[in-house]
Amino acid sequence: xxxxxxxxxxxxxxxxxxxxxxxxxxxxxxxxxxxxxxxxxxxxxxxxxxxxxxxxxxxxxxxxxxxxxxxxxxxxxxxxxxxxxxxxxxxxxxxxxxxxxxxxxxxxxxxxxxx
Amino acid sequence: xxxxxxxxxxxxxxxxxxxxxxxxxxxxxxxxxxxxxxxxxxxxxxxxxxxxxxxxxxxxxxxxxxxxxxxxxxxxxxxxxxxxxxxxxxxxxxxxxxxxxxxxxxxxxxxxxx
Numbered sequence: 001x002x003x004x005x006x007x008x009x010x011x012x013x014x015x016x017x018x019x020x021x022x023x024x025x026x027x028x029x030x031x032x033x034x035x036x037x038x039x040x041x042x043x044x045x046x047x048x049x050x051x052x053x054x055x056x057x058x059x060x061x062x063x064x065x066x067x068x069x070x071x072x073x074x075x076x077x078x079x080x081x082x083x084x085x086x087x088x089x090x091x092x093x094x095x096x097x098x099x100x101x102x103x104x105x106x107x108x109x110x111x112x113x114x115x
Numbered sequence: 116x117x118x119x120x121x122x123x124x125x126x127x128x129x130x131x132x133x134x135x136x137x138x139x140x141x142x143x144x145x146x147x148x149x150x151x152x153x154x155x156x157x158x159x160x161x162x163x164x165x166x167x168x169x170x171x172x173x174x175x176x177x178x179x180x181x182x183x184x185x186x187x188x189x190x191x192x193x194x195x196x197x198x199x200x201x202x203x204x205x206x207x208x209x210x211x212x213x214x215x216x217x218x219x220x221x222x223x224x225x226x227x228x229x
Contacts, residue, residue: 033216040124042205042221043159058216090159103149104217106159 003027004107006091012113019078021110023091030096032074033104034058034066036087043090049074050096081114088112117142119208121220128196128227136191136223138206148189149207149217150180159205165189176200198229 007022025032031050035043035058045058047066055066063085067075074093078085088111092104122137140146150162163174170182180191189206206220 031216035219040221042121043219045216045218048216056216092159102147103161103164106151108158 004091004093004105006089006107006110008110009108010111010113012115013078013081014115015082017078017081017114019081019112019114021076021078021089021091021112023074023076023093023107024072025074025091025093025105026072027093027095027105028071029093029105030071031094031104032068033092033094034064034074034076035090035092036060037090037109038087046076078112081112083114086112086114117208117210117218119206119218119220121204121206121223123223124221125224125226128225130198130227130229131195132227134191134193134196134200134225136204136206136225138189138191138220139187140189140206140208140218141187142208142210144210147209148180148182149209150174150178150189150191151205151207151219152202153205154202162191162204196225196227198227201225201227 004025033048034046044060049055049068065077088109090109091107094104118141120139148165151159152162153159165172165182173179203222203224205222207217209217
């Protein structure tokens with residue numbers, strides 16, 4: 001089974017702190033994604049990556065950056081955390097077959113609270 | 116830009132009732148379509164997907180969905196819901212071109228009373 005793991009289930013940080021959220025997948029998937037999930041807003045794509053050192057902005061990249069130095073690991077960075085970044089953060093991965101996206105496999109999520 | 120619309124924010128049903136959750140998307144080209152489910156406290160997981168072929172697709176736990184191209188719809192159905200179907204359901208769409216990620220709807224919360 002595909003496994004996507006996230007470094008923390010719950011995280012509490014202070015405004016202005018730099019925050020790192022880590023995601024690791026064990027199925028050699030090319031694509032990895034970071035979403036935030038908020039009630040009534042569904043999943044919104046922050047960033048995604050097709051390959052090592054490649055990244056693409058999603059719908060809401062402001063205030064975030066990402067790093068993908070190894071194929072299995074995709075990190076989300078909040079440069080200076082703010083209270084409006086309090087949310088559930090979901091990581092996902094998917095294989096790239098024939099140049100198109102397939103089913104995404106999700107991690108358990110990290111619930112981040114910024115005080 | 117692509118978008119996905121889920122018609123119902125919250126649906127409340129009794130056990131054994133039939134379920135239909137609406138999903139419409141806006142994209143004129145060929146698409147891949149997905150329904151994901153998130154049970155309380157659990158990961159998002161795939162219920163079913165449509166890539167091509169028979170527009171009526173069957174998924175896990177007795178769910179099915181029908182792709183109607185002319186209506187840009189991919190509605191989720193289940194003939195008889197159970198209490199354990201209480202969850203949040205997300206419709207997602209991907210345009211079939213390289214470099215396009217999944218677009219998710221805002222989700223529908225289903226509450227089933229026993």
